Structures are given as structure tokens and as C-alpha cells.
């Protein structure tokens with residue numbers, strides 16, 4: 001049986017966050033003049049933020065979509081929805097293919113466990129068997145460059161070391177759909193270089209990439225299409241060469 | 250990477266649909282039940298990595314506690330150590346499994362926030378993780394149970410199949426309680442303290458450290474209506490060679506059915522929201 005081709009399809013996707021313990025009226029007054037963030041509303045007595053509204057998106061193998069937009073425009077929310085973590089309030093999300101989400105590097109890392117244990121944990125969550133993890137462990141360890149530190153609890157790591165570990169563990173698994181948030185600028189210059197090489201390889205392997213970033217150079221490097229989000233409303237998907245017009249609009 | 254190669258997420262489509270989605274979550278967690286085991290093992294192993302005795306700590310600290318309480322309180326209640334130590338040992342171990350599963354349930358989703366907000370892993374996986382972690386701890390405590398049974402001779406009269414059945418009732422009920430507090434604690438952050446207070450009160454109200462025959466007959470409702478007493482009795486009595494009252498099973502079966510129905514419908518109604526609570 002041939003697997004269906006890799007694809008992402010969102011139809012009229014609307015996603016709202018309930019906000020608990022907030023007085024919507026006073027919050028609204030404060031936010032009325034600010035252009036960042038989603039739309040605040042009150043329904044059934046609870047305050048809600050509409051983070052994405054009526055978003056339509058069709059991606060197929062080979063598409064590398066860059067997401068741009070102000071802080072709070074819904075980029076991270078869209079990525080989390082595509083990862084399957086957030087359920088839509090309206091509309092549908094359909095994804096064909098293995099999804100790997102590199103959204104928040106430190107989430108899912110257990111600071112009290114050792115580097116090795118964290119790699120194992122991450123691998124199991126990603127669907128690898130213990131045996132497969134053992135096979136990949138040396139390669140991941142080498143890539144992380146952490147050496148003997150891997151046997152120490154992660155809470156003893158510096159921020160850069162934690163980023164190395166998380167990055168090495170998270171990128172060890174092949175995926176059809178790769179979701180990345182704007183954290184890519186982690187670690188020292190050395191690590192930046194090898195991380196970049198690894199990401200390029202990963203992007204080549206992955207059928208679809210969705211990358212949220214403010215970094216124009218980075219977007220040009222990895223993406224062939226862009227979409228702009230503003231207050232949860234998406235622009236049309238356009239080729240990367242229109243990036244400047246899109247940012248200016 | 251998720252093992253699911255096809256993912257479809259939709260908005261609300263009525264109560265029945267939400268129940269189906271909740272069932273799908275349950276099914277997915279059972280298909281990957283080995284993941285819950287791995288997570289539970291990770292918790293146990295990483296907690297004790299770097300310590301000399303490793304998870305044996307669980308066993309030793311429990312052994313010391315059983316011995317101390319057994320000797321001291323046996324004296325206080327003027328009952329023979331011969332009867333009292335097995336009683337206290339079984340009580341502490343199995344009661345600890347129940348309260349441990351419930352207390353740690355408060356953290357189930359809160360602790361998993363990172364994974365729940367960037368993967369499509371089933372939520373039930375994390376419920377099983379907490380349950381399994383407590384079963385692994387119980388496995389370590391069984392060393393003490395065995396030692397006590399053998400040393401005090403009740404291993405010959407113990408009814409193991411009935412005790413195993415009791416353990417199933419215990420786990421079934423502890424699991425829904427654990428999931429219930431997991432959901433509620435995700436939404437309301439002061440719930441863990443309340444849960445702790447309740448389990449602490451239960452430890453005093455339940456014959457864990459004191460013999461049930463010490464209670465005057467007119468106060469027997471304290472036992473008959475105490476779910477913790479029935480949970481404990483279903484496992485402890487057969488291991489001590491005693492019978493289990495039929496109404497204990499009735500109570501536990503009813504509690505499991507009602508409890509799971511309640512918890513599952515709460516889950517079906519809040520499933521979409523839980524990740525946003527965190």
C-alpha cells in the first residue's frame with residue numbers, strides 16, 4: 001500500500017484561547033490601542049482571545065512556508081495546531097505524514113534527568129523503540145558535543161548546552177512535516193554552523209517545512225513561500241520573492 | 250515525530266462527537282501503552298540515578314517505616330507484634346499506592362505541559378504514566394510485603410488469587426481518581442493542596458495504622474462508607490488469610506463504574522481545553 005503524499009490542509013481554522021481569571025473589560029481598555037495580539041472577546045462569561053480566525057492553508061510536498069507577523073499574531077498558535085496539540089474551535093486541520101515539532105526547545109526536557117535519559121525520553125515520545133534509540137545514541141551524543149556532560153543532570157547545563165542537547169535530540173528523528181518556531185538562533189557560533197547544516201539536511205528530507213521567524217535572511221535561506229499573519233488573520237501564501245512587499249504591507 | 254501519519258482535527262460537533270474523540274484518545278493511548286511504561290520507568294530511574302542504592306531506596310525507607318510503626322504502635326494498641334506488623338506493612342504499602350496515585354495525579358497534565366503543547370500524544374498516556382509509576386513503586390514495596398508474609402508465616406494462609414482480584418479493583422479505582430484530580434488540578438491550581446489534605450485525612454480515618462476492631466460498633470459507618478477502607482480491605486484481608494465481605498466488592502465495583510463514567514464525561518467535555526489550562 002502506498003502512503004498518501006505528504007500534505008497539510010487547514011479549512012476555516014479558528015482557534016480561541018480561554019483566558020481565566022481576567023476581567024475582559026479592563027483588559028480590553030488597555031489593549032484597545034495596541035496592534036499586537038489576537039482579538040479579545042467575551043463569550044459564555046469567559047474571556048477569549050481569538051488567536052487564529054478563518055485560516056485556510058494548503059501545503060504539499062516541497063513547500064517550505066515561512067510565517068511572518070508581529071508578536072502575538074498567531075504564528076506559534078498555528079504551529080501548535082498543526083502539531084496536533086491544539087484542537088480547532090471551528091474548521092478542520094488535516095495533516096498527512098509524520099510530524100516533528102521543534103517549537104519550544106526546553107519543553108519536554110526533564111531538567112532533573114541526565115542528558116542521555118532526556119535523549120531516550122525524547123526518542124520514545126517521537127515513536128522510536130528503545131533499540132532504535134540505542135542505535136542512534138552515539139550519533140546524537142557526538143552531534144550535541146556535550147561529551148561527559150551527557151551523564152549529568154540537565155539542570156547543571158548552561159542555557160547554551162541545554163539548547164544543544166534539545167536540538168540534537170529533537171532533530172534526530174526523520175519527519176515528513178517539520179514545524180519550527182523562531183528559536184533557531186541558539187548556542188554559540190560553532191553550534192550555529194553545525195546546527196544550520198543539520199537543519200538544511202532535515203529540511204531536504206522533510207516533505208514540508210513551516211517556519212516562523214522574524215529573520216528575513218533565515219526565511220530566504222530555508223523557505224520558498226511566505227504567509228503573513230496579523231491578529232490571527234492570514235494573508236495569501238505567496239512566493240518568497242515577494243517577502244519585502246509582504247512585510248511592508 | 251508522531252507515529253500517527255494521518256491527523257484530522259475538527260471543531261466541536263456535538264456531545265456525541267466529543268465522546269467519540271475522547272474514546273479515540275483512550276484507544277490511541279492503549280495502542281502505545283509501551284510509551285506510558287517508558288515514561289513511568291524514566292520517572293523512576295531518573296529520580297534515583299546517581300544514588301548508590303537506586304530505587305532500592307523506595308524499599309528501604311518503606312521497610313524502616315513499617316518496622317518503626319509496627320513496633321511502636323503495636324505497643325500503643327497493646328496488640329501482638331506478630332499480628333500487627335503484617336497488618337501495618339500491608340496497610341502502608343497498599344494505602345500508599347492508592348494515595349500516591351491520587352496525589353501524583355495532580356501533576357499528571359501540569360508536568361506534561363511541554364509535551365501536550367507540541368505533540369498529538371494522547372492525554373490518557375500521561376494518566377497511565379502516573380498509574381504505572383506507582384505500580385513500579387509498588388513492585389519495589391512487594392519485597393517488604395513478601396518478607397513480612399514469610400517471616401510472620403501468613404504466606405501459607407494467604408489467598409493470592411483473591412488478593413490479585415482486589416488489586417485490580419484498587420488500580421481501577423485509583424486510576425479514575427487520579428485522572429479526575431489531574432483534570433481539575435490543571436484548571437484550578439489550589440486543588441493539589443486540597444487533594445493532599447483529603448488523602449491525609451483518609452490516612453487517619455482509615456484503619457491503616459490502627460486495627461479496625463478497635464472502633465466501637467456504633468461508629469462502623471466510618472468503615473462502611475469509607476472507600477479507602479474497602480480499597481485496602483480488598484487486598485489486605487486475603488493476604489492476611491482473612492475473608493473479604495461481599496459488600497466490599499459491590500462497593501468497589503459500583504465506585505469504579507460511577508467514577509469512570511463521571512471522569513470520562515468530564516474528560517470528553519474538557520479534553521480540548523486541558524492543554525490551554527496548563
Ligand SMILES: Nc1ncnc2c1ncn2[C@@H]1O[C@H](COP(=O)(O)OP(=O)(O)O)[C@@H](O)[C@H]1O
Pocket residue numbers: 017018019036037038039049050051069070071072073074075076077078525
Ligand atoms: N496559552 C495561551 N493562553 C491564552 N492566550 C494565548 C496563549 N498562547 C497565545 N495566546 C494569545 O494568542 C495570540 C497569538 O499568540 P502566538 O501564537 O503566541 O503569537 P506569535 O507566535 O505570533 O507571537 C496572542 O494574542 C496571545 O496573547
Ligand SMILES: [Mg+2]
Pocket residue numbers: 072075076077181
Ligand atoms: Mg511565537
